[in-house]
Amino acid sequence: xxxxxxxxxxxxxxxxxxxxxxxxxxKVGAALLTTDGRIFTGCNVENRTYxxxxxxxxxxxxxxxxxxxPGQLQALVVHADxxxxxxxxxxxxxxxxxxxxxxxxxxxxxxxxHEEVSLKEIFPQPFEWAGP
Ligand code: THU
Numbered sequence: 001x002x003x004x005x006x007x008x009x010x011x012x013x014x015x016x017x018x019x020x021x022x023x024x025x026x027k028v029g030a031a032l033l034t035t036d037g038r039i040f041t042g043c044n045v046e047n048r049t050y051x052x053x054x055x056x057x058x059x060x061x062x063x064x065x066x067x068x069x070p071g072q073l074q075a076l077v078v079h080a081d082x083x084x085x086x087x088x089x090x091x092x093x094x095x096x097x098x099x100x101x102x103x104x105x106x107x108x109x110x111x112x113x114h115e116e117v118s119l120k121e122i123f124p125q126p127f128e129w130a131g132p
Pocket of ligand 1: 021024026028043044045046053054055056057087088089092
């Protein structure tokens with residue numbers, strides 16, 4: 001299915017402006033599209049202990065889960081001021097893999113430089129334990 005990236009890019013960009021990143025000054029925004037057409041956004045939320053920092057991608061996932069996990073994850077946009085565009089960290093890849101076997105991901109920066117990758121491509125071997 002063809003993804004309409006434009007509203008997702010706008011949402012990720014807007015979310016990045018809400019980032020709480022006084023320590024790194026690196027603002028990240030994420031926008032998740034679900035199969036029922038809804039968009040869930042997230043931004044990075046840093047903490048003075050550093051280790052408690054939440055990335056934008058996981059922030060968007062928790063917003064989707066808190067809304068009842070409607071539909072299925074269909075696409076993700078990550079926006080940050082980096083060239084080449086920033087890729088999700090390992091922890092976010094693992095978290096995305098909890099909820100999607102594969103996912104088209106558009107990485108983009110303020111100059112519209114972008115790269116499309118897939119979750120499978122950037123995280124080919126997730127932890128697959130099914131639980132007890
Ligand atoms: N960050 C994200 O929001 N997503 C990532 O995938 C990588 C890193 C944030 C965390 C921290 O606030 C800042 O970027 C610098 O690492």
